[in-house]
Amino acid sequence: MPGFGRVLARLFTIQAAWNYERMQGVGFGHAAEPALRSLDGGAGGERYKAALARQTRFFNAHPYFAGLAVGASVRAELDGEQPERIERLREALCGPLGSIGDRLFWASWLPTCAAAAVVAFVFGARIWAAVLFLALYNAAHLVCRVWALRAGWERGLQVAGALSSPALRWMGRVAAPLASVLVGAALPLAFVWQLRGAAGGARLAAALGVVVMAVLLRVARARAGGVVLAAVVLAVTGITGWLWW
Amino acid sequence: MTLLQVAIAVAAGTFVGLDLASVPQAMFSRPIVAGLIGALATGHPLPGLAIGAILELFAMDTLPVGASRNPDWGPGSVAVGALAGAHAEGILASGLLGLVLVAVVAAWAGGWMSHAVRRANTDAVSATRAALEAGDAAAVRALQREGLLRDATRSFALTALALGLGDIVSGFFARSWAGPQTLAQVALVATSVGVALFAGVQLAGAGRQRLWFAGGIGAGVLAAAALLR
Numbered sequence: 132m133p134g135f136g137r138v139l140a141r142l143f144t145i146q147a148a149w150n151y152e153r154m155q156g157v158g159f160g161h162a163a164e165p166a167l168r169s170l171d172g173g174a175g176g177e178r179y180k181a182a183l184a185r186q187t188r189f190f191n192a193h194p195y196f197a198g199l200a201v202g203a204s205v206r207a208e209l210d211g212e213q214p215e216r217i218e219r220l221r222e223a224l225c226g227p228l229g230s231i232g233d234r235l236f237w238a239s240w241l242p243t244c245a246a247a248a249v250v251a252f253v254f255g256a257r258i259w260a261a262v263l264f265l266a267l268y269n270a271a272h273l274v275c276r277v278w279a280l281r282a283g284w285e286r287g288l289q290v291a292g293a294l295s296s297p298a299l300r301w302m303g304r305v306a307a308p309l310a311s312v313l314v315g316a317a318l319p320l321a322f323v324w325q326l327r328g329a330a331g332g333a334r335l336a337a338a339l340g341v342v343v344m345a346v347l348l349r350v351a352r353a354r355a356g357g358v359v360l361a362a363v364v365l366a367v368t369g370i371t372g373w374l375w376w
Numbered sequence: 377m378t379l380l381q382v383a384i385a386v387a388a389g390t391f392v393g394l395d396l397a398s399v400p401q402a403m404f405s406r407p408i409v410a411g412l413i414g415a416l417a418t419g420h421p422l423p424g425l426a427i428g429a430i431l432e433l434f435a436m437d438t439l440p441v442g443a444s445r446n447p448d449w450g451p452g453s454v455a456v457g458a459l460a461g462a463h464a465e466g467i468l469a470s471g472l473l474g475l476v477l478v479a480v481v482a483a484w485a486g487g488w489m490s491h492a493v494r495r496a497n498t499d500a501v502s503a504t505r506a507a508l509e510a511g512d513a514a515a516v517r518a519l520q521r522e523g524l525l526r527d528a529t530r531s532f533a534l535t536a537l538a539l540g541l542g543d544i545v546s547g548f549f550a551r552s553w554a555g556p557q558t559l560a561q562v563a564l565v566a567t568s569v570g571v572a573l574f575a576g577v578q579l580a581g582a583g584r585q586r587l588w589f590a591g592g593i594g595a596g597v598l599a600a601a602a603l604l605r
Contacts (some may be wrong), residue, residue: 146497148500151498157508157519164516183513
């Protein structure tokens, strides 16, 4: 792929101009631009301008997997495919790339790494807990970015096949249970760590509070998210502590 | 905190705020990292890391999915991490509660500010539509630059606000707290672990996945019991 490094680097800013009209479209076009310079007529040529205009239109997917669509679209542009086919390809990839990325990264790998870091911190890893988090998370993140762009470029319009690769399917099967186990394990450890040195009564009250908070969230979730509810509970506690008789 | 430490913390908060969505989404904006980064500005990383670990439990409820308006934990975590680091001699549970409260409010405000940035980006894209449809590379670059600048401004303001507010609120709670410190400690545990428990249940969904989650809790209880001995 011409300009592979520059396209890859620009993919890290695919959401810099995220907006409600084209979502990641502007960032998509910005990432694809270095490779489009290889079109007949070069940068500023008619084919280049038409391709860049197409690539900045609406697009939205998981940012780590967007490279798959960028690689495939650039390949299709350089192969001289029909503009309608290229636009259909971009539209068709939005849903699957968003869904796979959300499931693998946001709902599995991110909680897995966060919980692993909390567990490591409780066990005394100190600064290494944060280092472990960044290293674990970004190892997968960076491999995914490079793989996606390369796979998109290699397959062009046949890119859908890359989404059914055995590695991706295996990760889909393993990632979610791993996240559940680690998040589950982190909870009692975080509880004990925060209450180190506290009396038995305080532990009992906190355990009761944990259950009440989780139930409150379940009941009030539609009206207020976890952040708002937590802020209200903390603020009420603060006022109570201040006005204590 | 010295003026230099404040400047470093605000610069770090700006970087971390950009990481959330604009560049590079490498999760520097997660509280356990951002809290540490903030505290490094004061030369005492551990208190910031500890408050980051508590905030990480709250953040487990946040999955930065697609176009939804998500809380931004980064700038607030940097700010309270720096403030915790500035009190390296130790901080009362009530003061800690004040810092966590400010970080939670900052995360919520950060989500709304991101929404405002996205709307401003939308206006800019609408105004440049003709140039984009003509394949003007300079217009694309300008939109990217302006988007980054807007997000950097948002992150800068959010970090500065959280630093100022965190100093006032935690100082007030530490000085004027008339109740037992255990009350603050219990409230912190109940909210942080309660939110994480709810997030875990949601994450596990239904069926076999919940068994994995329950198994994880069981393993955690055994490990916690070993830690207590």
